[in-house]
Amino acid sequence: MNAFRGDSALSDIELEEKFSQRALNQSVVGRLLPLIAPIWRQIAAVIGIEIVQVLAIFARPLLIGFVIDRGLRQAGPGVDAPIIAWACVGLAATWGLRFALGGLSQYYAGIAAIRVLNDLRTRVFAHVQTLSVGYFDRTKAGRIIARADRDVDTLEPLLIQGPPEFLSAILRLCLSGFLLWLIAPSLLAGLAAVVPILLIATLLFKRVSQRSWAKVAENRSRFTAHLVETVAAVRLIKQSGRDQENLAKYRGLLEDFNRSLIFGTVRSGWFAPFTGLLTTAGLALTLVVGGRGIALGTLTLGELAQSLFYVFLFLAPLQEFSDLFERFANGTACAQRIFLLLDTKPEITDSPAALSLPAVRGEIEFRNVSFGYRPGRPVIRALDLQIGAGELLAIVGPTGHGKSTLVQLLTRFYDADEGAVLLDGQDIRTISERSLRNHVGVVLQDNVLFGGTVLDNLRLAKPEAGDDELIAASRRIGAHDVLQSLPHGYATQVGALGSQLSQGQRQLICLVRAYLADPSVLVLDEATSAIDVSTERRIQQALRVLCEGRTALVIAHRLETIRSAHRIAVIENGRIVELGPHETLAAAGGHYAALYGAYERSAGLGPVPQLARRQRHPDEDHVPSA
Numbered sequence: 210m211n212a213f214r215g216d217s218a219l220s221d222i223e224l225e226e227k228f229s230q231r232a233l234n235q236s237v238v239g240r241l242l243p244l245i246a247p248i249w250r251q252i253a254a255v256i257g258i259e260i261v262q263v264l265a266i267f268a269r270p271l272l273i274g275f276v277i278d279r280g281l282r283q284a285g286p287g288v289d290a291p292i293i294a295w296a297c298v299g300l301a302a303t304w305g306l307r308f309a310l311g312g313l314s315q316y317y318a319g320i321a322a323i324r325v326l327n328d329l330r331t332r333v334f335a336h337v338q339t340l341s342v343g344y345f346d347r348t349k350a351g352r353i354i355a356r357a358d359r360d361v362d363t364l365e366p367l368l369i370q371g372p373p374e375f376l377s378a379i380l381r382l383c384l385s386g387f388l389l390w391l392i393a394p395s396l397l398a399g400l401a402a403v404v405p406i407l408l409i410a411t412l413l414f415k416r417v418s419q420r421s422w423a424k425v426a427e428n429r430s431r432f433t434a435h436l437v438e439t440v441a442a443v444r445l446i447k448q449s450g451r452d453q454e455n456l457a458k459y460r461g462l463l464e465d466f467n468r469s470l471i472f473g474t475v476r477s478g479w480f481a482p483f484t485g486l487l488t489t490a491g492l493a494l495t496l497v498v499g500g501r502g503i504a505l506g507t508l509t510l511g512e513l514a515q516s517l518f519y520v521f522l523f524l525a526p527l528q529e530f531s532d533l534f535e536r537f538a539n540g541t542a543c544a545q546r547i548f549l550l551l552d553t554k555p556e557i558t559d560s561p562a563a564l565s566l567p568a569v570r571g572e573i574e575f576r577n578v579s580f581g582y583r584p585g586r587p588v589i590r591a592l593d594l595q596i597g598a599g600e601l602l603a604i605v606g607p608t609g610h611g612k613s614t615l616v617q618l619l620t621r622f623y624d625a626d627e628g629a630v631l632l633d634g635q636d637i638r639t640i641s642e643r644s645l646r647n648h649v650g651v652v653l654q655d656n657v658l659f660g661g662t663v664l665d666n667l668r669l670a671k672p673e674a675g676d677d678e679l680i681a682a683s684r685r686i687g688a689h690d691v692l693q694s695l696p697h698g699y700a701t702q703v704g705a706l707g708s709q710l711s712q713g714q715r716q717l718i719c720l721v722r723a724y725l726a727d728p729s730v731l732v733l734d735e736a737t738s739a740i741d742v743s744t745e746r747r748i749q750q751a752l753r754v755l756c757e758g759r760t761a762l763v764i765a766h767r768l769e770t771i772r773s774a775h776r777i778a779v780i781e782n783g784r785i786v787e788l789g790p791h792e793t794l795a796a797a798g799g800h801y802a803a804l805y806g807a808y809e810r811s812a813g814l815g816p817v818p819q820l821a822r823r824q825r826h827p828d829e830d831h832v833p834s835a
């Protein structure tokens with residue numbers, strides 16, 4: 210169940226900020242319990258060990274009382290050495306038992322922690338993979354990382370050590386209370402006076418500290434997000450010389466984090482001195498009541514000594530509750546953030562009756578499509594476009610007018626708000642995502658490769674292919690010479706995200722990969738960055754081979770691609786303002802002729818610089834037919 214029902218209209222960040230300011234939702238606790246169900250055996254073992262340890266602790270005051278009353282008093286002028294010796298052995302045994310059991314308890318807790326936290330991490334990871342592209346556009350990577358990593362870690366003290374420690378504390382509290390009552394009910398009655406004060410303080414403390422720790426977790430994820438962003442954009446930051454500003458921003462976020470941490474710690478810190486004061490008051494009360502009992506002869510010295518131990522054993526758990534509640538508050542605040550991520554539903558999902566198309570011809574239609582990334586801000590407006598099977602369509606237009614958005618809609622990274630995108634006459638929302646991605650291949654500008662060798666990267670497109678087949682595809686596309694001349698040929702490591710290769714080399718690998726995947730429809734967003742002439746020729750050659758026999762939509766930035774397209778669609782303000790072959794449009798002297806003129810003047814055969822946004826003319830709403 211979503212603990213945040215009613216908040217679905219808010220963005221992820223708004224939600225986090227909102228819940229960092231409010232008290233914990235009870236349902237989070239209910240959702241945590243099933244997490245420990247698979248490790249109940251280990252938890253039970255740790256609880257069992259804790260119980261034995263508690264019994265060992267309680268043996269000590271008994272032995273000491275015994276030594277005082279029997280070993281010292283009844284031995285005449287000397288001491289009863291055997292009793293004292295046995296008591297010492299008994300005391301040593303309780304310590305030995307504690308050490309041995311402490312190790313065993315750590316062992317079981319460790320096994321339980323590995324299991325439950327890894328399960329949770331895997332769940333979060335698997336869920337992150339199912340989320341739609343829109344979620345990643347809205348949410349900073351660092352926030353996701355903070356939840357999958359540190360927030361999960363913070364659950365360990367709550368889920369694994371929390372239950373046994375809590376039980377041990379309760380047990381010590383009850384047992385010492387009971388033994389005090391056995392020795393003298395008046396001793397327990399004196400102590401009972403401090404308990405209501407402690408309970409009220411604990412409740413108040415819990416409420417305050419939960420809010421503080423939620424704020425700490427939120428601030429922590431902010432500076433992690435900034436760190437991740439900096440790592441991703443390190444080149445840009447260096448180029449623009451904004452290191453100092455960026456560092457200052459990080460410092461600012463750290464300061465916010467530290468402030469919330471100090472605030473949270475100070476608030477938590479109230480509790481320990483308060484309970485310390487109560488302990489002293491409890492001891493004083495016991496001494497007064499016990500001293501009176503000795504004077505009246507109703508209490509022995511040994512019993513008073515035992516009682517003092519019991520006072521500690523009674524009040525120590527109450528102090529431990531402060532730490533336990535702090536962990537509880539911190540852990541549940543993090544759990545809430547993890548559940549928020551797990552409750553995020555992917556916006557794009559397969560319908561239950563989603564089709565799996567065995568083969569497609571590759572006809573594409575955008576039928577009266579409207580779309581905006583944000584409500585009320587349309588990017589694509591009532592757009593109609595038909596692309597025949599095997600056609601090469603170049604999409605051109607000023608920057609920011611919706612070219613890439615068309616690709617996002619065709620690949621179903623986003624769904625159209627109105628109208629439909631059809632593949633072979635079939636609404637793509639009725640086709641399973643897997644089937645759609647098999648038939649529609651995409652090569653985007655930011656050619657990202659996975660860490661590994663060149664061959665590993667090629668194999669992603671066709672896992673069953675042998676090395677020979679992969680290299681043959683590379684030859685066919687015209688990438689072989691370039692890839693073979695890398696330091697270790699096809700065995701060269703490409704580095705994280707392909708960072709050790711040039712832009713052109715990365716693009717060639719992506720083109721070979723697209724060729725190996727052999728989709729019926731190919732979507733290409735040509736790179737805008739400059740590539741040397743020979744690589745540029747290779748890429749153009751590769752594109753020609755790649756587009757043969759399939760439908761291709763190319764967001765074209767290069768004159769050669771534009772000229773070789775069957776038709777060109779000019780997009781402005783999310784509408785197609787011109788559509789037709791190069792010659793026709795160039796002769797018409799409209800938008801395309803102007804764009805093409807600018808291309809020719811500025812680009813030669815290289816990449817075409819982004820065109821400036823042109824003022825729209827009222828007549829431009831007219832969409833010419835193909």
Ligand SMILES: Nc1ncnc2c1ncn2[C@@H]1O[C@H](COP(=O)(O)OP(=O)(O)OP(=O)(O)O)[C@@H](O)[C@H]1O
Nearest residue numbers: 346582583588606607608609610611612613614615
């Ligand atoms: N993920 C996103 N979230 C919100 N707005 C977006 C997103 N992606 C693009 N936009 C906006 O949508 C509009 C169209 O963007 P799009 O990327 O489709 O333009 P484009 O024509 O491909 O530009 P370019 O030639 O520069 O790549 C722009 O105003 C852009 O700011």
